[in-house]
Amino acid sequence: xxxxxxxxxxxxxxxRGLTAEGMEVVTAGDGPSGLQAALSGTFDVIVLDIxxxxxxxxxxxxxxxxxxxxTPVLMVSAKxxxxxxxxxxxxxxxxxxxxxxxFVVLVAQLRALLRRGDGVSRxxxxxxxxxxxxxxxxxxxxxxxxxxxxxxxxxxxxxxSGTVVSKDELLNAVWxxxxxxxxxxxxVYVGYLRRKLEAVGAGHxxxxxxxxxxxxxx
Amino acid sequence: xxxxxxxxxxxxxxxRGLTAEGMEVVTAGDGPSGLQAALSGTFDVIVLDIxxxxxxxxxxxxxxxxxxxxTPVLMVSAKxxxxxxxxxxxxxxxxxxxxxxxFVVLVAQLRALLRRGDGVSRxxxxxxxxxxxxxxxxxxxxxxxxxxxxxxxxxxxxxxSGTVVSKDELLNAVWxxxxxxxxxxxxVYVGYLRRKLEAVGAGHxxxxxxxxxxxxxx
DNA sequence: ACCTGCACTGAGAACGCGCTGAGAGCATTC
DNA sequence: GAATGCTCTCAGCGCGTTCTCAGTGCAGGT
Numbered sequence: 194x195x196x197x198x199x200x201x202x203x204x205x206x207x208x209r210g211l212t213a214e215g216m217e218v219v220t221a222g223d224g225p226s227g228l229q230a231a232l233s234g235t236f237d238v239i240v241l242d243i244x245x246x247x248x249x250x251x252x253x254x255x256x257x258x259x260x261x262x263x264t265p266v267l268m269v270s271a272k273x274x275x276x277x278x279x280x281x282x283x284x285x286x287x288x289x290x291x292x293x294x295x296f297v298v299l300v301a302q303l304r305a306l307l308r309r310g311d312g313v314s315r316x317x318x319x320x321x322x323x324x325x326x327x328x329x330x331x332x333x334x335x336x337x338x339x340x341x342x343x344x345x346x347x348x349x350x351x352x353x354s355g356t357v358v359s360k361d362e363l364l365n366a367v368w369x370x371x372x373x374x375x376x377x378x379x380x381v382y383v384g385y386l387r388r389k390l391e392a393v394g395a396g397h398x399x400x401x402x403x404x405x406x407x408x409x410x411x
Numbered sequence: 412x413x414x415x416x417x418x419x420x421x422x423x424x425x426x427r428g429l430t431a432e433g434m435e436v437v438t439a440g441d442g443p444s445g446l447q448a449a450l451s452g453t454f455d456v457i458v459l460d461i462x463x464x465x466x467x468x469x470x471x472x473x474x475x476x477x478x479x480x481x482t483p484v485l486m487v488s489a490k491x492x493x494x495x496x497x498x499x500x501x502x503x504x505x506x507x508x509x510x511x512x513x514f515v516v517l518v519a520q521l522r523a524l525l526r527r528g529d530g531v532s533r534x535x536x537x538x539x540x541x542x543x544x545x546x547x548x549x550x551x552x553x554x555x556x557x558x559x560x561x562x563x564x565x566x567x568x569x570x571x572s573g574t575v576v577s578k579d580e581l582l583n584a585v586w587x588x589x590x591x592x593x594x595x596x597x598x599v600y601v602g603y604l605r606r607k608l609e610a611v612g613a614g615h616x617x618x619x620x621x622x623x624x625x626x627x628x629x
Numbered sequence: 630a631c632c633t634g635c636a637c638t639g640a641g642a643a644c645g646c647g648c649t650g651a652g653a654g655c656a657t658t659c
Numbered sequence: 660g661a662a663t664g665c666t667c668t669c670a671g672c673g674c675g676t677t678c679t680c681a682g683t684g685c686a687g688g689t
Contacts (some may be wrong), residue, residue, distance in 0.1 A: 226508060233522050340665055356544040378667055380647060402546050403646070403675075404559030558676055596678055598636060621635070621686070 194303070196220045197227030197253070198242040198269070207240070211300070224248025231257055236264050238303055241286075243270040254286060267303065318409060321398055323351045332395040339389065342367070346382050350399070350409045359406035383407060412521070414438045415445030415471070416460040416487070425458065428514055434521070442466025449475055454482050455525055458517075459504075461488040472504060485521065536627060539616055541569045550613040557607065560585070564600050568617070568627045577624035601625060 194216055196207050204220045211218045219236070221227035224247040231239055231253070243250035254266055268286045290299060317323075320333040330337045330347060339347065345367045350358055358366075360376040368374045387399055400408045412434055414425050422438045429436050437454070439445035442465040449457055449471065461468035472484055486504040508517060535541075538551040546562060548555040557565065563585045568576055576584075578594040586592050605617055618626045 342666065357546045374667065377647090377669085381649085381667070384648065401647070405546050408545060560677070592678065595636095595680085599638080599678070602637060619636070 194218055195227070195230055195236045195239045197222075197224075197231075197240065197245065197250070199223060199245050200242075203242075207299075211303075216303075222246075224250070224253050228253045228256055231264065232260060232262060239264055239266045240299075240303075241266050241268050243268060267299075318351055318354045318398075318411060321351065321395065321409075323348055332390065332393045332398075335393045337389055337393055337395075339386070342382055343386050343389070346379075347386055347399075347409075350407060354409040355411035357402045357406045357408045362406070379407075412436055413445070413448055413454045413457045415440075415442075415449075415458065415463065415468070417441060417463050418460075421460075425517075429518070429521075440464075442468070442471050446471045446474055449482065456521055457482055457484045458521075459484050459486050461486060483525075485517075536569055536572045536616075536629060539569065539613065539627075541566055550608065550611045550616075553611045555607055555611055555613075557604075560600055561604050561607070564597075565604055565617075565627075568625060572627040573629040575620045575624045575626045580624070597625075 194211070196204060196211075196218060198204050198207070198220070199222055201222070204222065208218045208220055219230065221230050224245040226247075227241070227245065228248060230236075241250045241253060245253070250268060250270075254268070257264070257266070266286045267290060269290045269292060271292045322331045324330070325348060328344060330339055330344065346363065349363060349366045360379040363379050364374060364376065368378070383399060383401075387396060390396055390398055398409060400410060402408050412429065414422060414429075414436060415438070416422050416425070417440055419440070422440065426436045426438055437448060439448050442463040444465075445459070445463065446466060448454075459468045459471060463471070468486060468488075472486070475482070475484070484504045485508060487508045487510060489510045540549045542548070543566060548557055548562065548565060564581065567581060567584045578597040581597050582592060582594065586596070601617060601619075605614060608614055608616055616627060618628060620626055
């Protein structure tokens with residue numbers, strides 16, 4: 194996760210506390226460097242202060258979303274006006290915390306965001322709907338029954354729809370870091386997925402890009 | 412990538428760390444030699460220290476941009492004044508990091524810069540659009556079906572559009588360092604590309620510069 | 630006009646990528 | 660204990676892709 198806050202004391206405290214909770218923490222002290230780090234899109238969740246030198250938290254969030262990065266963001270602020278919160282949430286924040294906050298509450302919120310995966314509980318790509326909360330997939334309203342592995346594969350491809358995802362990336366994201374399976378397993382499961390999608394008339398959703406990977410068209 | 416820093420310790424550390432991340436690293440220890448290396452325009456990203464013997468990082472960046480080299484530059488400095496950052500970004504830097512910085516943040520920033528290629532994941536050269544995320548090519552909206560090798564070749568030429576790229580450079584960039592193929596392979600694939608581009612009315616995009624290489628007009 | 634060498638092209642051979650059917654291993658259910 | 664469903668490997672097939680080779684055309688220099 195990424196922590197963006199201008200107070201070194203807070204950064205150190207969160208770094209220590211969250212590391213102890215088993216999380217991997219990277220910190221940044223100002224808006225521009227926080228934005229740069231966040232743009233990499235490799236974080237699972239971001240804690241973002243509003244009062245920041247260089248670039249306010251609002252702006253950082255705005256730029257992030259504008260660039261298509263939908264990493265969940267937990268905003269943190271000393272102010273507690275209702276409007277501040279509304280502004281933040283409207284810009285695409287996934288949570289809001291007022292300083293001073295209890296460390297336990299922070300951890301609880303972060304865990305909630307992490308569990309949701311990307312903060313977006315429902316992906317819609319044309320007629321394809323992947324409801325991550327209900328763990329269900331439909332095509333034009335018709336339900337598609339998927340095994341856990343098939344679902345995880347389609348969810349990952351849908352999350353990154355419009356971009357080609359390589360088999361190795363899929364192995365990492367769907368099968369986990371231990372990479373117990375071979376690349377052929379990905380091919381097999383793409384085959385399973387296609388068969389089930391074709392049965393409801395959605396065979397063309399999952400495209401092969403030879404030599405590179407697979408792609409769900411946006 | 413190119414790392415320009417006057418401290419040998421930093422150079423060695425980055426060389427080792429970034430190589431381990433799968434990047435190819437070249438280093439320079441002072442301003443003039445850094446500038447000379449950077450002017451070749453063959454780097455994907457440059458890490459540039461501000462305090463340099465011979466020529467400051469600001470000047471190096473200034474000269475680079477003045478010469479039309481738009482390789483992404485990540486500036487690094489021991490100072491952390493707001494004005495320094497503003498100066499750097501105004502001169503055309505693409506990121507700013509204050510020493511001492513976390514290695515993870517550095518890598519995250521570099522990946523963000525690399526992923527965007529020259530600022531965007533989507534290259535537009537007139538009617539030609541190379542969507543690097545979807546690995547798709549269109550001419551005036553019409554899709555162009557390309558094999559992996561053909562795509563890689565066109566993408567490299569498009570990335571460096573406006574400059575003549577030699578066959579050896581293309582072999583390095585597209586075929587990889589092992590250079591398993593001969594120069595004739597480049598000629599053959601340029602032929603394939605031209606045939607497919609002509610089919611959608613874009614035959615003139617890929618120009619031959621006899622004795623030097625190939626060129627995609629900006 | 631001649632020569633040299635670079636660029637281009639058609640043909641063809643080898644390769645390897647992606648897909649599939651079959652089946653083994655394992656857990657769960659009845 | 661049989662049946663069912665899921666996961667994953669293996670071997671083989673088809674075919675697009677890759678790349679070399681040999682021959683032709685053309686540009687530039689003398």
